Amino acid sequence: xxxxxxxxxxxxxxxxxxxxxxxxxxxxxxxxxxxxxxxxxxxxxxxxxxxxxxxxxxxxxxxxxxxxxxxxxxxxxxxxxxxxxxxxxxxxxxxxxxxxxxxxxxxxxxxxxxxxxxxxxxxxxxxxxxxxxxxxxxxxxxxxxxxxxxxxxxxxxxxxxxxxxxxxxxxxxxxxxxxxxxxxxxxxxxxxxxxxxxxxxxxxxxxxxxxxxxxxxxxxxxxxxxxxxxxxxxxxxxxxxxxxxxxxxxxxxxxxxxxxxxxxxxxxxxxxxxxxxxxxxxxxxxxxxxxxxxxxxxxxxxxxxxxxxxxxxxxxxxxxxxxxxxxxxxxxxxxxxxxxxxxxxxxxxxxxxxxxxxxxxxxxxxxxxxxxxxxxxxxxxxxxxxxxxxxxxxxxxxxxxxxxxxxxxxxxxxxxxxxxxxxxxxxxxxxxxxxxxxxxxxxxxxxxxxxxxxxxxxxxxxxxxxxxxxxxxxxxxxxxxxxxxxxxxxxxxxxxxxxxxxxxxxxxxxxxxxxxxxxxxxxxxxxxxxx
Amino acid sequence: xxxxxxxxxxxxxxxxxxxxxxxxxxxxxxxxxxxxxxxxxxxxxxxxxxxxxxxxxxxxxxxxxxxxxxxxxxxxxxxxxxxxxxxxxxxxxxxxxxxxxxxxxxxxxxxxxxxxxxxxxxxxxxxxxxxxxxxxxxxxxxxxxxxxxxxxxxxxxxxxxxxxxxxxxxxxxxxxxxxxxxxxxxxxxxxxxxxxxxxxxxxxxxxxxxxxxxxxxxxxxxxxxxxxxxxxxxxxxxxxxxxxxxxxxxxxxxxxxxxxxxxxxxxxxxxxxxxxxxxxxxxxxxxxxxxxxxxxxxxxxxxxxxxxxxxxxxxxxxxxxxxxxxxxxxxxxxx
Numbered sequence: 075x076x077x078x079x080x081x082x083x084x085x086x087x088x089x090x091x092x093x094x095x096x097x098x099x100x101x102x103x104x105x106x107x108x109x110x111x112x113x114x115x116x117x118x119x120x121x122x123x124x125x126x127x128x129x130x131x132x133x134x135x136x137x138x139x140x141x142x143x144x145x146x147x148x149x150x151x152x153x154x155x156x157x158x159x160x161x162x163x164x165x166x167x168x169x170x171x172x173x174x175x176x177x178x179x180x181x182x183x184x185x186x187x188x189x190x191x192x193x194x195x196x197x198x199x200x201x202x203x204x205x206x207x208x209x210x211x212x213x214x215x216x217x218x219x220x221x222x223x224x225x226x227x228x229x230x231x232x233x234x235x236x237x238x239x240x241x242x243x244x245x246x247x248x249x250x251x252x253x254x255x256x257x258x259x260x261x262x263x264x265x266x267x268x269x270x271x272x273x274x275x276x277x278x279x280x281x282x283x284x285x286x287x288x289x290x291x292x293x294x295x296x297x298x299x300x301x302x303x304x305x306x307x308x309x310x311x312x313x314x315x316x317x318x319x320x321x322x323x324x325x326x327x328x329x330x331x332x333x334x335x336x337x338x339x340x341x342x343x344x345x346x347x348x349x350x351x352x353x354x355x356x357x358x359x360x361x362x363x364x365x366x367x368x369x370x371x372x373x374x375x376x377x378x379x380x381x382x383x384x385x386x387x388x389x390x391x392x393x394x395x396x397x398x399x400x401x402x403x404x405x406x407x408x409x410x411x412x413x414x415x416x417x418x419x420x421x422x423x424x425x426x427x428x429x430x431x432x433x434x435x436x437x438x439x440x441x442x443x444x445x446x447x448x449x450x451x452x453x454x455x456x457x458x459x460x461x462x463x464x465x466x467x468x469x470x471x472x473x474x475x476x477x478x479x480x481x482x483x484x485x486x487x488x489x490x491x492x493x494x495x496x497x498x499x500x501x502x503x504x505x506x507x508x509x510x511x512x513x514x515x516x517x518x519x520x521x522x523x524x525x526x527x528x529x530x531x532x533x534x535x536x537x538x539x540x541x542x543x544x545x546x547x548x549x550x551x552x553x554x555x556x557x558x559x560x561x562x563x564x565x566x567x568x569x570x571x572x573x574x575x576x577x578x579x580x581x582x583x584x585x586x587x588x589x590x591x592x593x594x595x596x597x598x599x600x601x602x603x604x605x
Numbered sequence: 606x607x608x609x610x611x612x613x614x615x616x617x618x619x620x621x622x623x624x625x626x627x628x629x630x631x632x633x634x635x636x637x638x639x640x641x642x643x644x645x646x647x648x649x650x651x652x653x654x655x656x657x658x659x660x661x662x663x664x665x666x667x668x669x670x671x672x673x674x675x676x677x678x679x680x681x682x683x684x685x686x687x688x689x690x691x692x693x694x695x696x697x698x699x700x701x702x703x704x705x706x707x708x709x710x711x712x713x714x715x716x717x718x719x720x721x722x723x724x725x726x727x728x729x730x731x732x733x734x735x736x737x738x739x740x741x742x743x744x745x746x747x748x749x750x751x752x753x754x755x756x757x758x759x760x761x762x763x764x765x766x767x768x769x770x771x772x773x774x775x776x777x778x779x780x781x782x783x784x785x786x787x788x789x790x791x792x793x794x795x796x797x798x799x800x801x802x803x804x805x806x807x808x809x810x811x812x813x814x815x816x817x818x819x820x821x822x823x824x825x826x827x828x829x830x831x832x833x834x835x836x837x838x839x840x841x842x843x844x845x846x847x848x849x850x851x852x853x854x855x856x857x858x859x860x861x862x863x864x865x866x867x868x869x870x871x872x873x874x875x876x877x878x879x880x881x882x883x884x885x886x887x888x889x890x891x892x893x894x895x896x897x898x899x900x901x902x903x904x905x906x907x908x909x910x911x912x913x914x915x916x917x918x919x920x921x922x923x924x925x926x927x928x929x930x931x932x933x934x935x936x937x938x939x940x
Contacts, residue, residue, distance in 0.1 A: 101776060107898065109688045205690035207661055214653060274690065289782070290699050291890035291898075292773060313776050317888040318898070325758050326770045484641045484903060524651060 098310040100585070100603055102596065103317045103332035107291045110205075110274035113254040114194050117211050122251040123596045124294055124314060129171070130254035130279035131303075133162055133187065133233075134245060138600060139589035141360070141412070141508020143245050147182060147255055147280065148233075157240030157547055158223075162187070164231040169301040170257045171284035175276050178259055182280055184227040189258035191225050194218070201261065204270040212252035216506075217241075240545040242552060246507040255280065282307045282599035291316055308587070308602035327352065327580055333603065334581035334588065336596060340398055340456060346580045357590040358411055359577040360505035362404055362513065363455035365465075365498050366490075366528035366569040373438045374498075380567040382432035383443075383498070384422045386472045387465055393573055396460050400578070404571035406560045407513050411592060413549065414510045414556035419564050421571075430472040443469070444497030445476040446490060450483045453594070454502030454575050461500060461572065490528050498570075499528045504594060510556045514540045518568060531568035609931055613924055620920060625678065628912035629671050632905050639663075639687055639903035661687070678913065684906030688899070693910035697892060702785025703773065704891030707883070708876045710807050711815035716869065719819045723826025723865075724858060727834060728849075738823065745820035750879055754813040754886035761809060768809050771888040775802040810887040814879050818872045825868045829861035836860075863930070870926025874919045 106120040113126035126132075135146035145151075148162035168182040193201035194213040202208075213219070221244065223236040237244065247253065260278040264270050277285050280303065283296035294314040298307050315332050317323045323335040324342045328349060338346060347354045367374045367383070374380055389403045405421040408414070433441070447462035448455065455461065459480070466476040479497065481489060490499045503526075506512050516522060519540060520532035536559055543555035579590055584604045591597060640657045658664045662673075677684065683693035722738050729735040762770045769775065773787045780794035788807070791799035833839060834857055842856045881893035888894075892911060899907035 099776075110690065206685045207687055207690060209657060209660075271690070287779070289890065290696070291894055292888070293776065295779065315772060315776060315888070316890075317771060318894065319886055319888070321755055322758065322771050322886055322888060325763055329762055329766070329770050331770050331772075331776075482635065484638050488638060488641060 098308070098603060099313060100309045100311070100334070100598060100601060101313045101315055101332040102598065103323045103326050103335040104294075104314040104596075105316075105320075105323070105337055106318055107316050108294070111277040111285070111288075112274040113251045114190075114213070114256075115205070115208050115210055116251075119594055125277060126251035126254045127281075127595050127597050128283045128296055128312065129277050129281040129285060130256075131168075131281050132249055132251075132253045132255060133164075134249045136249050136508065136591075136593065138597070139591060141246070141505075141592055143249050146249070147187075151245075153245075153547055157242070157545065158237050160235040160237070160244065161228070162233045162235070164233065165303060166231055168280050168303045169299075170260065170280055171278050171299055172301075173276070173278065173284060175272070176257075176260050176263060176278050178257065178278075180259060182255065182257070183230045184233045185258045186255055187233045188225050188227060189261060190254065190256045191218075191222070193256075193261075194252070195222060200265065201270070201273075205274060210252070212250065212506075216247045216250065216252070218247070240547070242544050242547045243507070243509040243511040246509040246512075250507050283312050304599075307599050309598065312598055324580075327582065330582065333585050334579070334596075336579060337453075338578055338580055340400060343400070343578055343580075351583055352580055353583055353585075355579040355581070355588070355590050356400075356576050357579075357592065358402065358409055359453055359575050359594065360409055360412065360508065360592040361454040361502060362407055362409065362574055363401075363452070363461075363500070363502040363572045364404070364407070364569045365500045365572060366531075367498050367567070368495055368528075368530050369568055370493065370530045371496050373436065373441065376436055376438075377566055378432055378436040379438055379441075381422065382429045382436065382438075382472070383469065383474065384567055384570045385424070385432065386426050386429035386474070387468045387570065388424045389421075389572060390424070392461055392464050395464060396455075396457050397573055397575055400456075400576040401573040402576075404573050405564075407517070407563060407569075407571055408510055408556075408560075409574040412505070412508065412510060412513075414553040416557040416560040418557075419560050421564075422567075426468070426471045433472060433474070440473070440475075442475045442477065444479045445469075446486070446497060446499040447478055447480045448483065448486060448500055449480050452502055453504060453577060455500065455572070456575070458500045465498075491524055491526070493524060493530050495528075500572075501528055506593070508593060510552075511540065511544055514556065514559055514563075515544065518563070529568040531566070533562065533566055533568070536562045536566070610928065613927060617920060617924070621917070624913055624916045625675055626671070628909040628916070629674060631912065632900070632903070632908040633667070635900075635903075639905055674909070678910075683910035683913070686899070686907045687904045688902050688907070693906050694914075696895065696907065697911060697914050699785070700890060700892045700895050703787070703889060704877070704880050704884070704893060706786045706788065707807070707810055707814060707889060707891060708873075708880060710811035711876060711879075712818060712869065712872065714811050714815040715818035715822050715872075719822030720826050720858075720862075720865065722819075722823040724830055724853060726823065726827045727830035728853060730831060735827075739827065742820040742823045745816045746824075748816055750813060750817075750882040751886060753816060754809070754883060757809050757813060758886070769802075769806050771806075771886070773803065773806050773889065774799065775806075778802060810883050810889055813886070814876060814883040817875060817879060818869075821868060821872065821875075822865060825865050826861065829864050830857060833857045833861045867926060867930055870922060870929075873922040877915055877919065 104120060104123060108121045108124035109116050111125040113122060113130055132146050133148040134143045137144050147165055147168060149165045151160060151162045153160055164184065170178040170182060172178060193199050194210040196202060221237050221241045223238045226234045228234050257278050261273060264272055282299060282302050284299045286295035286297055288294045296312040298310050300306050317326060320337060320339045324338055324346065326332045327335050343354065346352050367380045369375055393401050393403055406416060406419055445462050445465060448458035451457060462478045466478060469476050489495060490501065503513065503517055516526060518527055518531055520537050523530050523532060539555045539559040543552045546552055581588060585601060586604060587601045640654060662670060686693055686696055689696065726735040726738045758770055761768045774791060778796055778799045780790065780796060783790050783793055787803040791803040839852060839857050842852045880891060881897055884891045884893040885897060896911045
């Protein structure tokens with residue numbers, strides 16, 4: 075036994091020494107295996123971390139640590155006055171990765187850009203269904219087929235995108251993962267060899283890291299791309315050690331088996347903060363946890379009743395008990411870090427007596443409500459069951475009886491979006507692209523009823539404001555419209571905005587330069603490690 | 606013997622059909638919807654939902670889907686994963702060696718400790734040693750795997766720093782997979798220290814997965830030994846003046862092992878069930894973790910294909926054990 079212990083200890087020491095010799099290796103304990111490496115059809119944050127943000131670029135990129143759009147593979151662009159034509163000037167001299175399975179013969183050009191969109195858009199494109207059962211969920215979800223009229227090559231380094239109607243969030247959409255630019259030359263090579271599926275398993279991009287190897291469910295290996303257009307990144311090797319169990323990730327981080335990890339369990343945060351070898355970064359997430367009232371079912375069709383129910387809820391108690399300091403009470407649908415946030419909107423006060431009177435005035439007695447609680451923990455709501463219990467107790471004080479309802483997660487959402495679903499439904503949202511439209515229109519537009527508008531709320535004034543804000547590209551003008559939309563939202567109370575949660579990112583002290591991303595993406599192009 | 610084998614194999618046919626039905630129905634009985642699980646937080650519109658339903662074939666009558674599936678399975682086609690879009694069989698075969706390696710190590714650990722412990726307890730019947738061992742075995746049997754795994758990680762990896770936390774080998778080693786068995790591949794790679802690293806990564810998961818089998822084997826060995834130790838031939842051996850070691854080790858143990866071997870064979874199912882949790886805690890890239898992830902994603906083809914393949918392996922092992930048992934004990938064949 076003693077020999078065994080010595081052997082194990084020696085192995086551990088050797089491993090540590092060897093790791094120290096490769097000083098520019100960064101190990102990220104990622105939370106799940108990627109479905110594959112094509113950022114077009116995948117939908118998970120873990121998929122994007124492993125593909126689009128490491129190995130690909132887009133025409134425009136989000137700034138580090140923010141949601142402002144900056145030049146990416148497009149050096150500059152012009153938008154026509156009517157908001158219908160976007161002309162992108164591509165960056166010259168951008169190289170695609172050279173690997174053992176592909177050697178590019180030319181730089182990135184307009185053909186690559188057109189290919190990247192048409193494969194998701196045109197059903198007759200051979201790449202549209204290159205994998206069995208393929209769906210382009212984000213391309214569809216962001217309404218690209220509805221807005222895109224044409225994408226044309228003006229010359230090798232100029233692409234013109236024409237829209238069917240003005241859509242101001244388009245630029246932010248183009249910074250999203252699904253809009254990653256693929257190599258048409260590589261795709262053609264795969265067509266010639268008849269091995270289309272390799273596009274999803276042997277990726278080629280223009281991004282800061284290039285693919286080395288993937289061992290299913292275990293490890294993804296990348297190395298720095300020496301010809302990266304923005305200059306070679308500081309670290310040489312990037313490794314994703316796939317570790318699904320949060321408690322195991324914490325132990326690996328503490329043992330130095332990884333340098334950085336996402337999504338620690340709230341209970342582990344205090345222990346991580348106390349560890350002298352570990353830094354814990356934190357940031358307000360670009361998210362909202364809320365509770366949708368179905369405004370088409372009496373008595374919740376009356377705004378007074380919805381207001382009364384919201385006024386009866388002690389949100390501060392919820393933040394303290396459930397978010398445990400890792401959240402802030404939400405006044406508006408969008409978090410305060412997002413542009414167009416309306417500071418002058420006042421939240422409903424917590425006042426059970428006033429709430430009781432409001433209900434009486436509305437003529438509502440002996441009210442019984444279904445109160446829906448998600449079965450899973452989400453970044454925007456770590457424990458919906460507990461939230462439901464607290465709300466149940468608050469409502470009991472004003473004579474409202476709540477029956478807590480829950481289902482398996484996908485079933486929960488299916489039932490929740492039914493137009494005749496009764497009651498108050500807890501749900502939430504994490505922003506995709508930092509544009510307010512991605513909250514207001516995505517969650518509460520009339521066309522989202524039955525999809526992601528769980529309140530079945532279709533308010534003409536709110537609808538006009540948010541649709542108008544899509545049509546102008548001037549940020550100041552859009553800000554005014556969204557600010558008004560927030561006033562209408564609070565006045566009509568289609569949902570109780572509960573909280574914006576904080577996101578934690580623990581890492582070893584040798585990691586420098588990491589910036590937390592409001593979109594929840596993990597990027598390593600500006601990270602370095604000390605010896 | 607051949608007739609017995611034929612009868613056993615014939616009995617497998619209805620069992621396999623039963624398993625295909627169970628595997629097919631099981632995932633569909635769970636609430637939840639694969640299309641919505643795939644779509645992420647955006648959801649899909651009703652129109653698009655119908656299109657996708659048709660694309661995946663979920664709109665056809667359930668029996669039609671089942672018979673199609675059965676036909677494909679008979680041709681060795683277990684379908685395509687909804688998530689990775691790769692053939693289920695290929696995905697299974699990529700991951701199975703990891704589970705097999707872990708399970709073999711766990712069972713070796715359980716047998717190597719369980720049989721001596723059971724023999725020792727039987728010779729000490731009623732004394733402190735017996736009670737202590739059997740008490741420990743009961744604790745081991747009742748231990749929640751998840752909790753036990755984390756406890757060992759915290760102590761041996763976190764506190765003592767003796768073992769790695771998770772994974773199959775240190776990240777500094779990188780070589781192509783030849784057999785899928787890390788112990789063998791690390792030797793083949795010729796990289797210095799790779800084998801030791803792979804072995805050290807196996808220690809904790811094998812202990813965790815082997816704990817319940819260890820407890821069962823120890824208890825089974827003890828009771829089988831107690832039965833045998835009371836037999837006339839053991840008394841005769843003792844009367845002949847043989848050493849206690851020869852009596853217990855040669856005469857008693859050999860006969861006591863027959864039921865123990867059966868128990869070990871039946872442990873395969875328990876091991877595969879335990880592997881699901883063990884692999885999740887130790888980030889072990891085997892079929893257990895793959896199945897759990899797929900259930901959460903409502904990846905129908907993976908779950909039903911994986912269930913069938915696992916069930917077939919369990920049946921195959923049980924068949925082999927039955928055969929062995931038949932060989933050892935000829936009376937079984939005639940029943």
